[in-house]
Amino acid sequence: MPNEPISVFDIFKIGVGPSSSHTLGPWRAAQYFTASLETASKLELVTQVQVLLYGSLAKTGKGHGTDIAVQMGLLGEDPVTCDVNGIAHIIYNLQNNKELILAKKHPIPFDPSGDIIFLMNETLPYHPNALSFLATLSNGEHISETYYSIGGGFVQQENEQVDSRSQVQLPFPIDKADDLLHWCRKTGLGIHEIVLENESAWRSPEETRQGLVRIWNVMKDCMYRGCHHEGVLPGGLEVKRRAAALNKKLLAGIEYSGYDEWINAIRQGGNDFKYILDWVSCFALAVNEENASFGRVVTAPTNGAAGVIPAVLQYFVVFCKGDSEDAILQFLLTASEIGSIFKKGSTISAAMGGCQAEIGVSSSMAAGAITEATGGTQRQALMAAEIAMEHHLGLTCDPIGGLVQVPCIERNTMGAIKAITASQLALQSSPDFAKVSLDAVVKTMWDTAQDMSSKYKETSDGGLALNIPLSLPEC
Template identity: 45%
Template sequence: MTISVFDLFSVGIGPSSSHTVGPMRAARTFASGLAASGVVSETASVKAELFGSLGATGYGHGSPAAVILGLEGERPEDIDTDTVAPRVAAIRASRRLRLMGEHEITFVEDDDLVMHRRKSLPAHPNGMRFAALDASGAELASHMYYSVGGGFVVDAEATGELRIVPDTTVVTYPFRTGAELLDHCLLNGLSVADVMLANELAWRSEDEVRSGLLHIWDVMQECVAKGCTREGALPGGLRVPRRAKSLYDKLMTEDPASDPLYIMDWISLYALAVNEENASGGRVVTAPTNGAAGIIPAVLHYYRRFVPDATDDGVVEFLLTAGAIGVILKETGSISGAEVGCQGEVGSACAMAAAALAAVLGGTPLQVENAAEIGLEHHLGLTCDPVGGLVQIPCIERNAVGSTKAVHAARIALRGDGTHVVPLDKAIKTMRETGADMSTKYKETARGGLALNVIEC
């Protein structure tokens, strides 16, 4: 399967790529399929079922609203986030929605949207089933989907088995592993970003790649800027207070020379701002997931603001490098908290950010791969245990800590020559195996860890 940097970095909405973005895309795909097959006019109602982690924590992750708006034809990349709450409220009150914005049907959420908290489909923890019914209740069409992390949605057979239709685009330097990526770099005298760019040219021109990545950077900056201005408590029963604005106000009045760790607080701020926006359903960049969306923007902000002579060319190199590491993680590991725990989300984002920072600071391909390995290795075994099923505790602070760890990982790698004992591929294999061994209660079900020991108020 060929993965583009724009598959890993996509504009969407919070609070979760797997639980919000994925279900919205799946619901829209099902609705558009009804229109394409000619049965939409006969459809009187649609029943949606969410399984596994989606069913267990979907309410806290905004999955019901995502399904409703996806059936209406909305896309996570361009929906107006300010309209989500009133539109969903209106649909719930009227008990009517419009498939693909055109054909009106009955939709009674209590009956038509079923959250299976302890029942899963066979191929992945994040399973969904949609069925269209006529006025007599007879089934016109049905389909299964899996939201496999990062907003990726995979089609499924009637049995629930994955039906992956791979992108078979031929690229200049195909790679699935860190070893293969390094071989391309060393044999051809290329940087990691050079390899990734050459592959991106299979889909779009160099100018389009550059402008697309700078647009991603613009959205990241807008997200941070919004997060630094908003006050009050985040939505949900925990009433978690926003902290980014107060931290921003303090940092703006402080003397940088008075605190040797002043810059570290800025890195934490950038991550907090992004993840508070994500938790409130705002516009974010999936990087590579929403739950870990603050790490790459935070480290990239650090580069752009605090590294002398930082440029837009560096931003492009940063995102291409991060994307290359993300390809390896997606292909041979996992970026899904429901599959391997938070090591696959925050751990993956930290590895991507560490590698990218090492690259723009002048690191060799060997040092870049080393930085990615350090970033991932020290998140191995990290559980996904969101309190109340909300992407707030421990997720928001975890992004801030993961961001500073990425900077630390890059600096350790740059102080060496790239030689190290544990290759990135072995760390990823370990993550995958650890995730397989991990109890389901630690994989985005809110049935273990902090989610069990912190009482919701």
């Protein structure tokens, strides 16, 4: 959409795993539905609610926790602040009591087995990730609202009209990479500085800074938890967590307490290539193992790809002396702008574009961000972003059992390593000789997405999802 204003906090959202489009989006849609009932003073007239899941939400909804997400949203729980350790208990009680308290205010009978309907063979035309809420009122009235979870936790209501007059007017409107480069050339500002100026249209620089610090803290906490949490992931595939064992092996008995001491312990191991490579993989595994376990993560730009940016940023912090707050925030600001360019020109929804829209975009974001953060020019940063995506084009989304585990978790390690490699290539190259632009790759990604068979778009109807027995563990 031309001149679509997208904030850094639209790209980076705090939420609950395992999927931004199948968990966070439906969760938010359920909250929007109850809010609309309250606004119309009809919440307490509701006697029944049913939820219809269409397309990709139906086919992989169980594995992605879509049914759990809509129940949590209808209950009035918030994905940013809820106790993630209490989700299972809340859902267990609801299933046993068969009662749902809408928005924490109005109890109604609710049986998830009958009131959440998975329409496997029905898809609405606007987007594969669609869900409808049907409410029956005590006065005989029926209310129906349909929402689309369009990727990265973004939600759009059916027939929703955006009033352009009410949109934020950015000082530097950007739709394409060429627009971004134009403003950088005209002002002499870096990418992150252009983004920070645009963020001032929403809030003060200090508020933006505080919000970004919070985003990084959630990423850090997620990595630390994942690196110290052993066991088997939920869902039935019996996938064993690997990050904690790898963390323990790499640290070889070094004792520490808390995140800061952990980072110092990691640094004691030196800068051997294989050592660094193992840590980048460990960081990415940790985040996505947490994501697969309904942990708290940050969309970057999605939950399924949530490990790439934290892993590359942690690499920057630990091994590239990027541990100043300014450097970390610069990284996040630059990454967010690249993500928004992909959302505007293509998609960040695997149900629309396959995994190139998730791991590919996150790798591109991380590549551009670390390039600028380590001293690359604006053109080198965009070159790095292009290289990373160019080598993810056509990547399919074929989760086994509809779970965000195989091959999703390992793909985050691949995306992180490709981002670092793309950055190094760009830093050692001259953009003057580049044959492919970032805008050309964004368009190519969208063309590829449209050509891709639907069975490779988060439906579990093709690829590994068909060729690997569900009982076979990943490792």
